[in-house]
Amino acid sequence: MPPTTRLESARAMVPKLELAGIRKQFSFAGKTLPVLEGVDLSVEEGEFVSVIGPSGCGKSTLLNIMAGLEEPDQGTLCMDGADAAGRLGKVGYMPQKDLLLPWRNVLDNTILGPELQGVSRSRARQQALGLMERFGLKGFEGHYPFLLSGGMRQRAALLRTVLAGRDVILLDEPFGALDALTRSRLQEWLLELWSGLGKTMVLVTHDVDEATLLSDRVYVLTARPGRVKMVMPVALPRPRTLDMVTQPAFLSLKASLMTALREEDLRAQEEPWR
């Protein structure tokens, strides 16, 4: 890298997260199944990026690789311009299942991250209590998870992820298991939350509306083995609201995403064992 006097601007040029030529295949029963075949993807600091694709295209695998739960067979992954070999535990990750510990109340579930990092429980609790209202959990701090609705459980799981204090948060179909009404309510809430938190977020979803409404850019993956089919910038103004989903600008973006997604879905149907 050439020496530079404007270190700040140089840092701004480096993507927060950069994946290049990511390949991954799984082997079982003597067969190998290529899942990702050369995925390039970059996310800027503070950006909201979504990854959509037909089911089984490897989008969750891609997210697991970003989280450090899996390693790619080939390809490089950089965070802030440096090789991200020890990224497990350094990247926020929210799975589709809330995975709240049933023996801990809501408050003690949300402080898991700081607790594991050695922060005292009482300090972590103070921090969590300050965010309960924003996460719609006020008054439910002492409840066990099984007493909460699905939407509340997801919000508690996201608060747990946020409190872990990582710059990048990966979301794996976080609202996939919720009913349509709850889902759109949570999408709107996430929009507002993201703009306030200043975190970099990567969302994996198969919901085109969700991807369009929330994202700065949307990556569409091909049917398995997954490659990047298209990257679509979402040039809708912010702050965004839920009623944008019926406006022409939104609909035309959605239409082109739908077309790309349909093509790949058809291909996946035709060649299920490709």
Added chain:
Amino acid sequence: MTTRGSAEARRGLPAARPRRRAWLGAWLGPAALVGAIIALWQGAVMAFGIPHWKLPAPSTIAAELVASRGLFLHHTWVTLKEVSLGFGVALATGVLLAALIAYFRTFQRVAYPFVIASQTIPMVVIAPLLLVWVGYGLAPKIIVIVLIAFFPIVVNTVDGLRAVDPDMVHMMRTLGASRWQVFIKVQVPTSLPFLFSGTKIAITFSVIGAVIGEWVGASAGLGYLTSISVPLFLTARSFGAVLILAALGTALFLAVALLQRQALPWHEAQQRRQALEET
């Protein structure tokens, strides 16, 4: 946890009040059956004039229990001491072994075969040998109890420590948890309901273990009391001792069940909730 928070959690649990009536209903049936059996027994003994040394009537057993209460109390105390000590040691060894087996793969390969093999040797073979090795005191009884009771604890706890949702482990890893932290904060709490199941079996086995130990060689205890009463045709005394043993086993089992409810409120409430949703 804030006190206000926990109070709310309790209020949020499904109400416990309607269960009282259900509880009464559930116990009425068995109680009536036991009553009928006792009545039939009493009637048969009286009607056919069966001698008390062959089969004592329930009233004779009750009379013996009252008349020799000092004797029974003495022997009950001895057995209870053996059971508590033996069970305590079994619990400690069982939990420790289970933790080592679940945490260290090498230890599992080395130790698990021995744990299982220990259960294939009949206790009636080991018990007399123990007398030769460690004498007639408390020690051989404790060893018999431990050998019988540690097994269900180990097996259940190992299963529990492994019953963790792999996705939960992944989630913990992304939060920066070490393997040890995953073990302590996820695996151990997951295993607790399993540990309690194993403990319920183990505590009942402990009573049986004490009796075996006393039969082989002892100078006190309820098992010893039955073993000396039968040859003397003191059948009512022997029945009384057996009755106390049964009551002892049941009481200890219920005590563990009660402790489980107190120690794992989340588990109890979760299961109640699931049962409600299924109906």
